[in-house]
Amino acid sequence: MTGELIGTYAIAACLLIGGAFALIGSIGLLRFDDSMTRLHAPTKVGTIGIGALLLASMLHSWVFAEGSLHELLIMAFLFVTAPISANFIAKVNIHRRACDTPPTPPRDDTWSTLNVPESDRDLPENS
């Protein structure tokens, strides 16, 4: 009985935390004023927001049913793929010059995503 009570309060807390982080991350996505800065806010949605909601789902299944740990799979998948997609979006920002171009890497002329091949230099869209 006491375990069920604590579990129910924990579910409510996890739901509120998850919803609040999802909302805060999306407000950040809307309010930040630079493409690279905007990458920062939605990471909160992907980690704590979804993580707390899935934790609430797991707790709910343990308190009210026979219990399961399947949700850990989704959590692990999201945590592994979030940095990869963030890296790709940052590369898109550099490529489209939507941000200040970072200083060129040592021992090289330019970033590879900005490097136009020799034969394409005279095309109008690359000048």
Next chain:
Amino acid sequence: MSDAITLMDWAFLAAFVMVALAQVLCMIRLVIGPSVGDRILALDTMVVNALGLIVLLGIAQGTRIYFEVTLIIAMLGFVSTVALARFVLRGDIIE
């Protein structure tokens, strides 16, 4: 115990409202987003918020069917984000 159940029901309602509002805010960024990167980022965040909504639906209805749905949408979201970014970067998805 009934107090705790009432609190949990209110927390459900609040979480549904907050995640749905987050979805709408991402939609605004998707429409106004000045560059392609912002639009891809907004779509990625919308997929994650949709996952949250599906998880909430699964808890509220007490079924285990939504687990597979969530997993498949998570994979599709990642693959589509990478495909979009790759198309912008290289002009092609699979070279």
